[in-house]
Amino acid sequence: MAADYVALLPAAQMLVAAIVVLVLDLFTPADEKGVLVWTSLAGLALSAWVALRFRGAEGAFGNTLLLDGFAVFFILVFAVVAALTILMSVQYVRESGIREGEFYVLILLSAVGMIIMASANDLILFFIGLETMSIAVYVLAGMWRSRAESAESAMKYFLIGAFATGFFLYGIALIYGATGSTHLDRIAEALGGPQAALLLTAGVFLVLVGLAFKVAAAPFHFWVPDVYDGAPTPVTAFMAVAVKAAAFAGWARIFLHQWEPLRDEWTPAVKALAILTMTLGNVLAVTQSSVKRMLAYSSIAHAGYLMIALVAGGEVGAQALLFYVVSYAAMTLGAFAVVAALKADDREGAAYADFAGLGYRKPFLAMAMSLFMLSLAGFPPLAGFTGKFYLFRAAVAAGHTDLAVIGVLNSLVSVFYYLRVILMMYMQEGGVEAKSFRGAPYLYAAVGFTAVATVYLGILPTGALYASLGAIASLR
Amino acid sequence: MIVFFILAFLTLLFSLLVVTQRNVVHSAMALAATLFVMAVLFLTLDAPMLGVLQILVYAGAIMILILFVIMLLNPLSIEARPAAWWMLGSLGAAALCLQLAALVHRPAVSAEAAVPASFGGPESIAQSLFTDFALPFGLASVLLLVAIIGAVALAQRQR
Amino acid sequence: MTTNLLRWIPLLPLAAAVLNVFFGGRWGKRFAGILASAAVFGSFLIALRVFMLLSPDAVLRDTLYTWIESEPFKAQVSFQADALTAVMLLVITGIGFLIHLYSTGYMAHDEGEARFFAYLNLFVFFMSVLVLADNLLLFFVGWEGVGLCSFLLIGFWYEDPANTTAGNKAFIVNRIGDFAFLLGMLLLFWEMNRLGVPSLDFAALKDAAARIAPDTAVLITLLFFIGATGKSAQIPLYVWLPDAMAGPTPVSALIHAATMVTAGVYLTARLNFLFVLAPYTLSLIAIIGAATALFAGTIAVAQNDIKRVLAYSTVSQLGYMFLAAGVGAFSAAVFHLFTHAFFKACLFLGAGSVIHAMGGEQDMRKMGGLRRRLPATYWTYLIAGLALAGIPPTAGFFSKDRILLEAYASPHGSLALWLVGWITAGLTAFYMFRQLFLVFHGTSRAPESVQAHVHESPAAMTIPLIVLALGSIAAGWLALPSRDVWDPWLQAVLGRSNPAEHGEAVNETLLVALTVGIALVGIAAAYFLYGRERRVREDGPLWGTLAQKYYIDELYDFLFVRPFTAAANWLARAFDPGIIDGAVNGVAGLVRGISASGRRLQSGNVQHYLFAFLIGTILIFVYWLRR
Amino acid sequence: MQAPIEYYLVLSAVLFAIGVAGVVIRRDVIVILMSIELMLNAVNLTFIAFSRFMGSVEGQVIVFFVMTVAAAEAVVGLAIVISVFRFRQTLDPRDMQLLKW
Structure with missing residues (x-):
C-alpha cells in the first residue's frame, strides 16, 4: 500500500508547498512578502527533485497514476515554468496590486493539476487535474482587479473553458459507455474489439475537441488573443506555456500512446486542424499592433506546429513534440518576461511602439528579446530552429510532406512580425521606460535564464533530445 | 416506460x-x-x-x-432576443443534437444488467469512492480548495 | 587530416564582436575599429596558414562537438577546409580585413561605430561558418546568420525610414529563398534516409549522390537553386540588392558585392556533385544566370546613383557566375567570384571614397571632374573599372573570358548563352565607363559649397583601395592560358572543366578577340557619349546649342541611343519596380490584407467564439462521418 | 417496465444540445452559466444510464466528481461575474468587448 503513494509524491509535495505559502501569507506583513517567493520556489524545486528521485516508481492506485519518465519529464517542465512565472511576477504583481499570496498559491495549485494531467492514466483523473489547473488559471487571469481587461479576460476564458469542459466530459461518458471503464489501460484493451466502434470514436473526438480547445487549435482558438491580451502578462506566459504543455502531455499520452490503434480515425482531423491553426495564427499575427497580442497569435501558430508532431506520430513525432514543447517554453516565457518588463504602473507596455529604442535603453533586454524573436521565427542555431527541424523532419519521415511544406511556408510568414519587434528595438527612437535590473532582479533572472536556455537548446540540443526520447520510451 | x-x-x-x-x-x-x-x-x-x-x-x-x-x-433589464442570432444558435445546437443522437442511439449494451438491491446506495458508492476512486476523491478536495481560494481572491474587497 | 586551427577563423571575429557589443561603448570608438580589424586580420593569417597546409586533394577537419544527435541522425559542429573553402576563406578574411581597415576611416565620424564593427565582425563569423561547414545544417546556420547581419547593417542608419524598409525587404526576400533551401534540405534528408545514410554531411552526400533518384535530384537541386537566387540576387529574387545600398558603403562592398551574395554560387559549387545529376536544373540555372546578367546590365545603364549602378552591376556579374555554374563550369564560376570580389570591392570602396569626399552626395549628375581632386581614388577606380569591363590584362578579363568560352564550348553551352553573355560584356563596359566619365571627368557639377570640401580620403581608406586595385590586376594571372594553376587547384573538389579538351573545336582566339572587342566598343561608346561634356546637356540649355553641330550624333542618337535608353529606362523605372518588385511586395501586401480582414473575425464577443467552437465541433463530426 | 438505454442517451443528447443552445444564444452571463450546468447534467444522465445498464457503479461515482467540478465552476464563475459587474453594470457578453482584433 505504501508504494501506492510514491507516484503521488510530486503532486502531494506541490500541494503542501501551496498550503505552506497560503498559511505563511497570513502571517507575513505586507512588506515582507519576498519570503513567499522563496518558499514557492523551494516547493517547486523539491517537487522536481522528488519526481527525479522516484522516477520509474510503481504506478499508484491501480496504475491510474504513473510516475514514468514521461510524467517526470513534464513535471520538470511544469516546475521550471512555474518557477520562471513566479520570478517574472514578483515586481509585476506588486505594482498591480495583485494579492501576492493567493497569486503564488494558485500558480502552485494549478501546477498540481498539471502534474496530475501528465501522470494520469485514467480519464477521470486526467479530467480532475485539468479542472484543477483550469479553475486556478481562470482566477489568475482575473487577478489584476483594478483593470477591466483582466476581469473580461477571466470571463471569456471561463465561459469557453466551461463550455469545453462539457464536451470533454461528454466524450468521457461515451467512452465509458463503449468500453465500461475510464482507465486508459482498460480502454486500450477494448480498442481491439469491433463492438460499439462508433460510440467510442465519437467519444474520442469529443475528448479531442476538449484538448484542442486547451492548446488553442483553430477554430477553438478564438478566446486566445483576447484572454492572453487581458490577463496579467506573467499569467499569460503561464497560460501560453504551462497550460499548453499540460494539454499536449495529455495528448501525447492518451492519443499518441494509448489510442495508437485509433490513429487512422483522428489523424486526418488533427491534420486539418494543424494546417488551419498555424496558418490562421501566423497570418493574423501580421497586423497586430500589440506585441502581447502578437505573441498570443504566435502561440496559436506554435500550437499548429506542435500538432504536426501529433500527426506525424510514432517515436520520432513524439520526440519532436516533447523537444519542441521545451524549446517553445523557453522562448515564449522569455518573450513574455520582456513584455512584463515594459509594464508601467497601471498600463501594459505591450504595444510595438513601446519597444522602440529598447536596444539603446536596455541593451540586455533587447538582446534577449531579439534572441526570443529569432528563435520563434525558427532561426538557426537557436532552440526554435532545432525544434522546427525535428518537427518537419518527423512530418516528412511519416509521409506528410505537405504538412512540412505548409509549416515551412508559415514560418516564412512569421518572420514579418517577429522581425518587426527587432526593428522597433534597434531602428526606432522613443518608447517607454523599462524596468531596470535593480528594480526587478527576479524578472531579469527569468529573462537571463530563458535566453540562455534558448541558445543552449539551439547549440547543444542533444541532451534534451535524448531526454525526450527517454520520456517517450518510458511510456508503456 | x-x-x-x-x-x-x-x-x-x-x-x-x-x-x-x-x-x-x-x-x-x-x-x-x-x-x-x-x-x-x-x-x-x-x-x-x-x-x-x-x-x-x-x-x-x-x-x-x-x-x-x-x-x-x-x-x-430584460434581454433582447435577436431573431437571427437565435435562429443561428438554435440551428447549430440542433445540428449537434442530431449528430450526437445519431451516434448514441445504438449503444453496445442494450439489455439491462442485473444489479444487487444495494446498487447506487450510499454503501456501494462509498465502497467504490474510498477504494478505486480514493485518488480522484482526494484530488476533488484540492479542486474545491482552488475554487475557494479563487472565489475569495476575486470577490474579496480590494485592499 | 585534423587540426584545431580552423575553429579560430570564425571564433576570432565572434570574440571581437562580443567584446565590442558589451564594452565597445566604453573603450572609445577608435579602439572598436582596431579590435575588429585585428580580429579579422588574425583570421586572415590563419586562413593563409590553412592554405599552406592544404594540397588540392586534401581536406582539413576540425570537429568542435556533436551538435544534434539522436539516433540515427547526427550533425556535428565541425569545420572542414578543402581547396574551395580555402579560396573562399582567403576572399572573406583578406578582403574582409581590407574593408574593416577602410571602415575605420569611413566610419570615424559615426556615432554607432562600435555597433557597426560588432555587426561586421559577426558577419565575418557567420560567413566563415558558412564556408567552413562540413554539413548542410551548419551551413544553414551561416546562411541565415549572414542574412541577419545583412539586415542589421542595411538598416544601420535607421534615422532614415527608407533604410529600415530596405533592411526588412532584404531579410524577407532572403527568407523566401531560405524557405526553399529548408525544404530542399528536408527532402534531401528524407532521400538520404531512404538510402540508409541518415546524414547531411557533405562527404556523406557526395558518396551517396550517385544513388539519389534522378527526379528527386532535380527537385532538390531546384529548391537549393531557389535558395541561391535569394541570397545571390538572381531573377526573380534580386529585388532586395539594389535597395540594400542604403547601408554604409563598406557594407555594400563586403556583404553585397564580395562575400555574402556569392554564397549562392558557393552553394552550387559545394553541391556540384548533386547539380550535375540534374541537367534540367543546370540548364535552368544557365538561363536564369544569363537572363539576370543581361537584364541587370541593361538597368545599370540607366541609373544615376553611383552605388545603384554598382549594385545592378553586381547582380549582373552574379548572373555570369550562375551562367558558368549552369553550363557545368563550376571552376570558372568560382574564378569569377574570386576576381569579382577584388574589383567590385574596390569599386564600392572607391564609390565610398567619392561619396565621402562629396559630403554624402550619391547622384552622379552632381559630380564630375573629380579626377584631379581624388587621384588615388581615380586611378584605383579606373583599374577596377577596366577589370569589370574585362580588358586585358586585368583579372576580369581572364575570368569573364573563361566564362564566355565555357558558355559557348562546354557540353551544356550554346551559342545563345554565349551571345547573351557577349552582349552583356559590352553593356558592362559601357555602363562602367559611363560612370567613370560622369564622376571623374569633365568639370564639376556640384555646388560650390561641396566643391570646396572635396578632399582625398585618409590613408586608412586609400591603402585598401590600392591593394584591391593591385589584386584586380593580378588575381587573374592565376589562370594564364599558358600556366593555369587555378583549375588544378580546384579539380578535386569541382571536377574537371576544360572546354579545350571536350566538345567541338573552338577558335579560342576569335572568341577572346570578340569579347575584348565588344568591351572596347562599350568603352568607346561611353567615351563618345559621356567622355566629354556635351552629352550631359540635359542639365542646361548651353549644351543644347553646342550639340547642334554634331549631326552624326543626332543620327546615332536617333537610331541607337534613344531606343536603347528608352528600353533601359523602361526596365529600370517601370518593369523592375513595377512587375518584379511589385510581385514581391504584392505577396506581402496580400498577406497583410488577409490578416487585416481576418482580424475582424475576432469580434470580441465571446458568444461568437462559442458559436465558432460549436461549428468547429460539428464540422469535425461531419468530416469524420462522411469519410 | 424500464425504458431502454437508448432513450436515456438520446434524452441526454437533446438536453446537452439545449444547454449548448442556451450558452450560445443567451445574452446574460448568469443564464449562460445555468446552461452550462444543463450540459453537465446531461452528461451526468449519460453516465448514470451507462452505469445502470452495465451494472457497474463506477459511472455513478464519476457523477459524484462531476457534481464537485460543477460546484467549483459555479463558485468561480459567479465570482468572475461579480468582478466583471464591478466595472460595467452589465451581464451582457456583448458589453465585454474591450479586447478584440
Whole structure:
C-alpha cells in the first residue's frame, strides 16, 4: 500500500508547498512578502527533485497514476515554468496590486493539476487535474482587479473553458459507455474489439475537441488573443506555456500512446486542424499592433506546429513534440518576461511602439528579446530552429510532406512580425521606460535564464533530445 | 416506460424554459425544476444516492448561490432576443443534437444488467469512492480548495 | 587530416564582436575599429596558414562537438577546409580585413561605430561558418546568420525610414529563398534516409549522390537553386540588392558585392556533385544566370546613383557566375567570384571614397571632374573599372573570358548563352565607363559649397583601395592560358572543366578577340557619349546649342541611343519596380490584407467564439462521418 | 417496465444540445452559466444510464466528481461575474468587448 503513494509524491509535495505559502501569507506583513517567493520556489524545486528521485516508481492506485519518465519529464517542465512565472511576477504583481499570496498559491495549485494531467492514466483523473489547473488559471487571469481587461479576460476564458469542459466530459461518458471503464489501460484493451466502434470514436473526438480547445487549435482558438491580451502578462506566459504543455502531455499520452490503434480515425482531423491553426495564427499575427497580442497569435501558430508532431506520430513525432514543447517554453516565457518588463504602473507596455529604442535603453533586454524573436521565427542555431527541424523532419519521415511544406511556408510568414519587434528595438527612437535590473532582479533572472536556455537548446540540443526520447520510451 | 416519457417530457420542457425565459429569475426557477426532475430520473436508474445529492448540491447549494448573485447584482433589464442570432444558435445546437443522437442511439449494451438491491446506495458508492476512486476523491478536495481560494481572491474587497 | 586551427577563423571575429557589443561603448570608438580589424586580420593569417597546409586533394577537419544527435541522425559542429573553402576563406578574411581597415576611416565620424564593427565582425563569423561547414545544417546556420547581419547593417542608419524598409525587404526576400533551401534540405534528408545514410554531411552526400533518384535530384537541386537566387540576387529574387545600398558603403562592398551574395554560387559549387545529376536544373540555372546578367546590365545603364549602378552591376556579374555554374563550369564560376570580389570591392570602396569626399552626395549628375581632386581614388577606380569591363590584362578579363568560352564550348553551352553573355560584356563596359566619365571627368557639377570640401580620403581608406586595385590586376594571372594553376587547384573538389579538351573545336582566339572587342566598343561608346561634356546637356540649355553641330550624333542618337535608353529606362523605372518588385511586395501586401480582414473575425464577443467552437465541433463530426 | 438505454442517451443528447443552445444564444452571463450546468447534467444522465445498464457503479461515482467540478465552476464563475459587474453594470457578453482584433 505504501508504494501506492510514491507516484503521488510530486503532486502531494506541490500541494503542501501551496498550503505552506497560503498559511505563511497570513502571517507575513505586507512588506515582507519576498519570503513567499522563496518558499514557492523551494516547493517547486523539491517537487522536481522528488519526481527525479522516484522516477520509474510503481504506478499508484491501480496504475491510474504513473510516475514514468514521461510524467517526470513534464513535471520538470511544469516546475521550471512555474518557477520562471513566479520570478517574472514578483515586481509585476506588486505594482498591480495583485494579492501576492493567493497569486503564488494558485500558480502552485494549478501546477498540481498539471502534474496530475501528465501522470494520469485514467480519464477521470486526467479530467480532475485539468479542472484543477483550469479553475486556478481562470482566477489568475482575473487577478489584476483594478483593470477591466483582466476581469473580461477571466470571463471569456471561463465561459469557453466551461463550455469545453462539457464536451470533454461528454466524450468521457461515451467512452465509458463503449468500453465500461475510464482507465486508459482498460480502454486500450477494448480498442481491439469491433463492438460499439462508433460510440467510442465519437467519444474520442469529443475528448479531442476538449484538448484542442486547451492548446488553442483553430477554430477553438478564438478566446486566445483576447484572454492572453487581458490577463496579467506573467499569467499569460503561464497560460501560453504551462497550460499548453499540460494539454499536449495529455495528448501525447492518451492519443499518441494509448489510442495508437485509433490513429487512422483522428489523424486526418488533427491534420486539418494543424494546417488551419498555424496558418490562421501566423497570418493574423501580421497586423497586430500589440506585441502581447502578437505573441498570443504566435502561440496559436506554435500550437499548429506542435500538432504536426501529433500527426506525424510514432517515436520520432513524439520526440519532436516533447523537444519542441521545451524549446517553445523557453522562448515564449522569455518573450513574455520582456513584455512584463515594459509594464508601467497601471498600463501594459505591450504595444510595438513601446519597444522602440529598447536596444539603446536596455541593451540586455533587447538582446534577449531579439534572441526570443529569432528563435520563434525558427532561426538557426537557436532552440526554435532545432525544434522546427525535428518537427518537419518527423512530418516528412511519416509521409506528410505537405504538412512540412505548409509549416515551412508559415514560418516564412512569421518572420514579418517577429522581425518587426527587432526593428522597433534597434531602428526606432522613443518608447517607454523599462524596468531596470535593480528594480526587478527576479524578472531579469527569468529573462537571463530563458535566453540562455534558448541558445543552449539551439547549440547543444542533444541532451534534451535524448531526454525526450527517454520520456517517450518510458511510456508503456 | 410511461414514467420515463413523463419525466423526459418534463425535463425537456423545463430545460427549454431555462433557455427561452427572458427573465433571469424565471430561468433560474426553471433550472431548479429541471434539476429536480432529473433527480427523479436518476432514481429510475437505480441511483438513489445521486438523486439525493442532485437535490442537495444542485437544486440546493448551487441554485441558491445563483439566485444570491442575481439578487446581489440585481440586473433589471430584460434581454433582447435577436431573431437571427437565435435562429443561428438554435440551428447549430440542433445540428449537434442530431449528430450526437445519431451516434448514441445504438449503444453496445442494450439489455439491462442485473444489479444487487444495494446498487447506487450510499454503501456501494462509498465502497467504490474510498477504494478505486480514493485518488480522484482526494484530488476533488484540492479542486474545491482552488475554487475557494479563487472565489475569495476575486470577490474579496480590494485592499 | 585534423587540426584545431580552423575553429579560430570564425571564433576570432565572434570574440571581437562580443567584446565590442558589451564594452565597445566604453573603450572609445577608435579602439572598436582596431579590435575588429585585428580580429579579422588574425583570421586572415590563419586562413593563409590553412592554405599552406592544404594540397588540392586534401581536406582539413576540425570537429568542435556533436551538435544534434539522436539516433540515427547526427550533425556535428565541425569545420572542414578543402581547396574551395580555402579560396573562399582567403576572399572573406583578406578582403574582409581590407574593408574593416577602410571602415575605420569611413566610419570615424559615426556615432554607432562600435555597433557597426560588432555587426561586421559577426558577419565575418557567420560567413566563415558558412564556408567552413562540413554539413548542410551548419551551413544553414551561416546562411541565415549572414542574412541577419545583412539586415542589421542595411538598416544601420535607421534615422532614415527608407533604410529600415530596405533592411526588412532584404531579410524577407532572403527568407523566401531560405524557405526553399529548408525544404530542399528536408527532402534531401528524407532521400538520404531512404538510402540508409541518415546524414547531411557533405562527404556523406557526395558518396551517396550517385544513388539519389534522378527526379528527386532535380527537385532538390531546384529548391537549393531557389535558395541561391535569394541570397545571390538572381531573377526573380534580386529585388532586395539594389535597395540594400542604403547601408554604409563598406557594407555594400563586403556583404553585397564580395562575400555574402556569392554564397549562392558557393552553394552550387559545394553541391556540384548533386547539380550535375540534374541537367534540367543546370540548364535552368544557365538561363536564369544569363537572363539576370543581361537584364541587370541593361538597368545599370540607366541609373544615376553611383552605388545603384554598382549594385545592378553586381547582380549582373552574379548572373555570369550562375551562367558558368549552369553550363557545368563550376571552376570558372568560382574564378569569377574570386576576381569579382577584388574589383567590385574596390569599386564600392572607391564609390565610398567619392561619396565621402562629396559630403554624402550619391547622384552622379552632381559630380564630375573629380579626377584631379581624388587621384588615388581615380586611378584605383579606373583599374577596377577596366577589370569589370574585362580588358586585358586585368583579372576580369581572364575570368569573364573563361566564362564566355565555357558558355559557348562546354557540353551544356550554346551559342545563345554565349551571345547573351557577349552582349552583356559590352553593356558592362559601357555602363562602367559611363560612370567613370560622369564622376571623374569633365568639370564639376556640384555646388560650390561641396566643391570646396572635396578632399582625398585618409590613408586608412586609400591603402585598401590600392591593394584591391593591385589584386584586380593580378588575381587573374592565376589562370594564364599558358600556366593555369587555378583549375588544378580546384579539380578535386569541382571536377574537371576544360572546354579545350571536350566538345567541338573552338577558335579560342576569335572568341577572346570578340569579347575584348565588344568591351572596347562599350568603352568607346561611353567615351563618345559621356567622355566629354556635351552629352550631359540635359542639365542646361548651353549644351543644347553646342550639340547642334554634331549631326552624326543626332543620327546615332536617333537610331541607337534613344531606343536603347528608352528600353533601359523602361526596365529600370517601370518593369523592375513595377512587375518584379511589385510581385514581391504584392505577396506581402496580400498577406497583410488577409490578416487585416481576418482580424475582424475576432469580434470580441465571446458568444461568437462559442458559436465558432460549436461549428468547429460539428464540422469535425461531419468530416469524420462522411469519410 | 424500464425504458431502454437508448432513450436515456438520446434524452441526454437533446438536453446537452439545449444547454449548448442556451450558452450560445443567451445574452446574460448568469443564464449562460445555468446552461452550462444543463450540459453537465446531461452528461451526468449519460453516465448514470451507462452505469445502470452495465451494472457497474463506477459511472455513478464519476457523477459524484462531476457534481464537485460543477460546484467549483459555479463558485468561480459567479465570482468572475461579480468582478466583471464591478466595472460595467452589465451581464451582457456583448458589453465585454474591450479586447478584440
